[in-house]
Amino acid sequence: MSSLTPQSSPLSSPFAHNNQSVRRLMVRVQLAVIPALLVHIYLFGFGIVIQWLLAFATLMVVEFTMLKLRNRPIRPFITDMSAMITATVLVFCIPAGAPWWIIVSGTAFALIFGKHIYGGLGYNPFNPAMLGYAFLLLSFPVQMTQWTAPTEILDYAVSFNNSLHLIFTGSLPQAALEANLTANLDMVSAATPLSQLQTGLTQGQGVTESLTPIALEAQTHYQNGSFINGFFYNTAQFFSLNSWAWVNVAFLIGGLWLLAVRAIRWQYPVGFLGSLTLISFIFYSIDPNTYPPVDFMLLSGGTMLAAFFIITDPITSSTTPKGRFIFACGIGVLVYVIRTWGIFPDGITFAVLLMNIAVPLIDQYTQPRVYGHK
């Protein structure tokens, strides 16, 4: 049996190409994150930028070292931008004010154990970002749940310098504290709606009760006029959206663009959001006091990030059209199950990892009918 090495054998047809490349694909995904990034900065402060820069520095070091160790060409693989996607997704998953070593260790773990030890790009069975996140969540549960409160609650926009101070020292600078005595600075972190809901429900409160504090707080600040007036206030009132929901909307916009440029396939968001909508609608209809409404499910936590940026990772998901849909539906159901009955407020990580395991099986049983075969 002769072994085939396409790179060395003579060039054969086709002699044309549509000029698409892995890098271009990854860059598109990266660009699609920008709206969410901007909204995040606007609503949660500059923490995310620092986290992102930290992640970038980490990934460069990790990629370079790993490629060197694995004896692979550095340039094509470090510039394929796939590690950037992993890092970006991870950055959005962790609290913006988390200590610096969280993102550094998370990124390093995701790239080394999520990608390189399996053979690098294209060979990893698990979503690297989700593996990194799972590692962080299980190893550092305290830091991972210190969610930065949005400006609307904090009533104070955390500046770049303050964020830097917070991330590297764990507290805001003294000057900032003194300057904003009126602000509610004993807490820069707050519970997210999802964790709030979970805490509320475990304490025997109903859905509305559990979610009231957030809504109330936001309302107070809006009325004080100390927070941004105008657009956000009005639209937020109109759609009754909180900051977390706004980030989700931004992800949705970027995701739709990705769909148009065929960087991702429609089966992922449709299957995931569809199944999540359906299952939450069913349970909400059964008992609205125990189960949160559909819009809350869709616009809280990392729902949109997952729908367009996490589960769409082609390497770790099914390749057949039907398989993609089943894969996405499975994640939707698991997310609901974990969010509602699990111990973690957001279940995307584990839902994705669980479905990653099922991918070979799904692929096996969802092969399309070939032309001329009945």
Next chain:
Amino acid sequence: MSSIFMQAFVRPLSIIYPMAKRWLHRFHGGVFPKTYKSLSLKHPIRSTVIPEKLILPVKQLTGQKIAWHVAIGDTVQKNQCLISAAKENKKGIIVPIHAPTSGVIHAIEMMSLPHPSGLSALSIIIKPDLKDTALNNVLNVSGKVPETPQQLKDILLNAGIVGLGGAGFPTFAKLPNQTGIINTLIINGAECEPFITCDNLLMQTQAQDILNGAIMVAQTLGIPSIICGIEENKPTAIQAMNAAAATLLKNTPNLSITIQTLPAVYPMGGEKQLIKELTGIEVPAKTHAIDSGLLVFNVATFAAIFKAITLGEPLTQRLVTIAGLGLKHSYNTNALIGTPFLTLAKAGEPIHPIQTPLIMGGPMMGFQVADNQVPVIKTTNCILVQPPEPATETIVMPCIRCGECMDACPVNLLPQQMFWHSQAHEFEKVEKLNVFDCIECGCCSYVCPSHIPLVQFYRHAKSEIKHIHAEQQAAELAKQRHEFRLARIEREKQEREARIKAKKAAVKKQASEAEKPSGASSAKSAAIKAAAARAAAKRATQQGSEQNVNEISPPPLSARQKAIETAKKQAAAKVGSKVAPNKDPRTSAKQAAKKAAAMAAAKRRTQTNHENNSDATSKIDSKQAMNDKRKQAMETAKKRAAERKARKAEQEPPK
């Protein structure tokens, strides 16, 4: 083939989502490469140029003989038949070759073929005399529509017509032998490959011929309807074909001719894709279009058929597109079969000197030729002259399972998984993923963001699987042969045993008959035997000739001599009893039978020696057999001698 509503919906949508165009055709996938067709369409068809030499490769197939009608040095005329399939070929698919122009057979030698393998083949090289004197109606046709399918097939065979779309399969062999098998005749005018415009120009200039050819085929084979599919990016050709169809339809009222505009998508021109698009029929896997009542030919094939039927003209030239980004003037020309590629390419004024291999066919399915001097053959529709490759070659990245290949596959295969398994040399899995349905159109490679040469992997996998199957078949055959051999040996053994048993039974019977009179001591039985022999000899001497008696009867002996002889006889009997301890005729017969059986077995063994690996054993066996033989011969001789002596003793009674 899609509704106006769908078109109205997709056209604007395709501006922001180009792949929406995939919804407009009926087969799966497809790609939309930049066509570059205007490069060669801008210019009218150039007149035929007779090159310095024509190279005509002789197609050779295993087990098929070729009849040579010319030799080196012969002067040939245009259209003269140079070679044809030898008459003794029972199932020949070799089509004859005709001289494309007049000239002298310069040489018959090995020349590089326009084939992906780059192999050489025996080729006839003609030095044209530039007079271009032609033989007319070499096929000896009446110009009328053939009456029977066989007549049509004969004409097509003699004209040397093969599928001009690219497959190159002899057209006559594709036709059915009976009328009424085919429901629809499809004219393939899709021409979906980028750069190629020869079919387009042929339809523009010879629409009547194409349709006439199709009508003749339809009439001969009793086909009720003709559909011609042309991609929408050839409006002039569609117009010309429509006009021709309108005029021709008046003469053929019971035939339906449809000119169908198709969405422009690659690979619309693929036979199965075109069939699906035009008729909605999906040709079942492992069958041919003809099994579904469909017959598909390229436009150029129909034009050639028309010329063969009406003018008796063989296929000696074809329209070829010479195009590419490496040429200043891309063009089409009626090239003589055998014209070297480089001659045609140079006529298009290359921008850079041509140093890279030329490509035969389009950029999607064409192949680089090993030598730019290879000739135009009947299936050459395009000579692609691309500018030299830029030095920075795109690196092949790992597969990211994006599924673009799957979305592009016109056969709805899973290219990614086939690639994965072929990379791992798991060829049985590749086969299970239906790699043999792959038409090697190149769509998957075209869209692959990792730039993986997927088609190459499938070609390799296909050849490996074929190889594995051949090996399996050989092993199966060997197994069968071995089993057959074992069965035969078993059968022979049984036969032998049966024979021995029968013999035994016979001997037993004999022996029991012989034993009846006496209790049979060895001496007694010998005496009885001797007496019987004596009686027989007496009868023989009484009845027989003198000579016989003389021969048999020895000279008279003295008493002493007689005594010596009896002593000898006794000694012989002793020796005999030593060799065969019991002189009982029953046992000796048994032994003889055993020996005979052993001998037979040995003989057979030596016969089957070829198959037997253990030569040594069989040699030993045969040696043993030889020994046995000798022993037996000795024994019989001794017996005979003893008998003779006994007889002699009886003949001359002791004194």
